[in-house]
Amino acid sequence: MIRWTRRSFLAASAAAAVAPAEGAPRPPPPSEPPRSGYVDFIIVGAGTAGIAAARRLAAAGKRFVVIEAAAEIGGRCITDSKTFPVPYDRGAHWIYAADISPVARLAPxxxxALYTAPPGQRMRxxxxxxxxxxxxxxxxTMVRANAAIADAARKNDVACAQALPKDLGEWRPTIExxxxxYACGKDLSEVSTADLARSIERDNAAFCRQGLGTLLAKLAPPAATQVATPVTRLGWARSGVEVETTKGQFRGNAAIVTVSTNILTSGKIKFELPKRHLDAASKLRLGHRDRVALELNGNLLGLRADELVFEKSENKATAALFANVAGSTVCTIDVGGSFGRDLASKGPEQLVDFAITxxxxxYGGDIKKNVKRQAVTRWAQEPWALGAISAAAPGAQSARKVLMEPISNRIFYAGEAAHETLWGTVGGAWESGERAADxxxxIFGRS
Ligand SMILES: Cc1cc2nc3c(=O)[nH]c(=O)nc-3n(C[C@H](O)[C@H](O)[C@H](O)COP(=O)(O)OP(=O)(O)OC[C@H]3O[C@@H](n4cnc5c(N)ncnc54)[C@H](O)[C@@H]3O)c2cc1C
Incomplete structure (x- = not known):
């Protein structure tokens, strides 16, 4: 039997569909971004979705502005190129499904430079x-767990933890x-079976040697982006929308809003979001995933470049190790869910202490003595993210579709949370940004 997959559909057509064909319109040459005034469209947020939307509008020759609160472009996809001898991604690092990913295709x-991720993981x-x-x-055991989640999703969208077989034995904490x-940033008791069952397998991955954040920043049409400019209010104008920032005011035909669901519900942007959208965003709150990066004195763990290692754990106090980033001696340790949330809320020292212990x-040895440099993330404390990735609450998978509904055909939401199968990924955020721009x-015409 032929099994049709997203990959088989997209692989053949992706080049034509996603990348601008030779001779297709390119983004217009850089000019200064406007600080206020009238533009065709306003994009709020220069993360992955905002960048993808901007490229689409630029290719259509539209006048638009991208307004970004943070000092840098990238959102949850940011590369730190200063702390270590190699660039290290503070958020997204894996380009999943690199053979059909528009981000991978645009990299050249x-x-x-992109390179293929080593296959598989190891278990300590x-x-x-x-x-x-x-x-x-x-x-x-993992296959049984996934099958039980998929089975439950078909009947009733309960929490994944409820759907797990009771006899997972010693592997249960590792599966959880x-x-x-790790995958959702939330404990399975907080994740919808339908959401997890629908998410597409994250395989065939690649990495960007200079960092995925670096790559995304290069893909942004720079002239259109105004950084360090938080949007404070979003409202209706006589024939369109009005966006207030800390530096001025814009009016346009429509706005594409790409801030995270936690920002959307935080009240940081004064915005009369319909209750339907607000409820949907609340059910898609971001989970927790944080990263401790340690530069070690040599390859103390004896691992190859870019190896991913999990632990057979006995409880929630566990992590994932990503060793020797791009062949360096920088190793990253990711924590997540309620354990990661509690640890990160205590502070950076506690995160580093846990990672070293x-x-x-x-692996044994005196790792503490052999740490040359370190860095940590605390995404829930990042003022313009307030968390890591969206995973739908039990019963709430349909909230993603609601979030995608245009508001009066003037305000469009885009971002990883607005993708039904690629949520929580750069690929999902990118596609969502493109869809919103389309x-x-x-509605307003291509030219
Ligand atoms: C630790 C971690 C690891 C991850 N690993 C991977 C991975 O390996 N692979 C993968 O595919 N995905 C990964 N992800 C998920 C991926 O990073 C996200 O799905 C993606 O970056 C989200 O993009 P976005 O455009 O939807 O949102 P964001 O990146 O959050 O973009 C929203 C933008 O809006 C801006 N903003 C917020 N408020 C305002 C305001 N008031 N005014 C103006 N601008 C504002 C923000 O600063 C931000 O730039 C990871 C995430 C984390 C946190």
Whole structure:
């Protein structure tokens, strides 16, 4: 039987559909972004979705402005190129489904290099790696867990934790971490079975040697973006929308709003969002995922470049190790879910202490003495993100569709939360941004 997949549909047509064809209109040459006044369209937020929307509008020759609150472009996809000898991604790092990803396809235009992620992950059990039989056992348990979640999703959209088979035994905490805290940023008790079951497999990954944040920033039409300019109010004008920023006011035909769901519900932007949209955003609140990056004195863990290692854990106090970023001695340790949230709320030192103690427990040696430099993220404390990735609450998968509904055909929401299958990814945010721009162009005309 032929199994049609998203990949098989998209792989053949993606080049034509997503990348501008040779000779297709390119973004207009840079000029100063306007600080206020009338433009065709206003994009709020220069993260992945905002950048994708901007490129679409630029290709259609529209006058628009992208207004970004932070000092840098990228949102939850930011590369720190200063702390370590190699660039390190503070948020998104993996380009999933790189063979059909529009971001991967556009990379050559920027002159940046992509390389394929090594396949598979390793599993640490105490001070040793899982044996082949143990790995088989884990993978079979994972298959059962995913099947139970998919089965429950077809009947009733309960919490994933409720759907898990009762007999996962010793692997339960590890399954809960990989599927919940790590993949969704939330414990499985807070995640909808339908949302997880619908999310597309994140395989065939690639990395950008200069950092995924660097790549995205290069894809942004720079002249149109005004950074360090928070939007404070979004409202209706006589024939369109009005956007107030800390530096001025814009009017336009329509606005594409790409801020995270946590920002949307935070009240930071005064905005009479219909209750339907507000409820949807509340059900798609961001989970927690944070990263401790440690530059070690040499390859202390004896791992290859870019290896991903999980632990057979006994409880929630676990993490994922990404070793030797791009062949360097920088290792990142990711925590998530309620454990990650509580740890990050205590402060950066506690995050670093946990990471070092955890690594030492798994690999031995004096890791603490061998840390040259360190960096941490606390995404829930980042004022313009307030969290990591959206995962729908039990029963709330349909909230993603609601969030995509245009408001009076003038305000369009885009972002990772507004993608039904690629939520929580750069690919999802990108597609969502493009869709919002296409919707705007359909209503207001392409030229
Ligand atoms: C730790 C971590 C690891 C991740 N790993 C991966 C990964 O490996 N691969 C992957 O595909 N995805 C990953 N993700 C998810 C990915 O980063 C997001 O899905 C994606 O970056 C979201 O893009 P977005 O455009 O929807 O939102 P955002 O990136 O949040 O963009 C919204 C923008 O709006 C701006 N903004 C907010 N408020 C205002 C305001 N009032 N005025 C103006 N601008 C405002 C923000 O500053 C931001 O730039 C990860 C996320 C995290 C946190």
């Amino acid at each position: 235009q920027t002159g940046l 059990i105490g001070r040793r790696y899982a044996r082949e039989g143990e790995m088989e056992d884990f993978l079979a 971490f990989t599927l919940g805290a 955890w690594l030492t427990g798994l 919707a705007v162009l359909k």
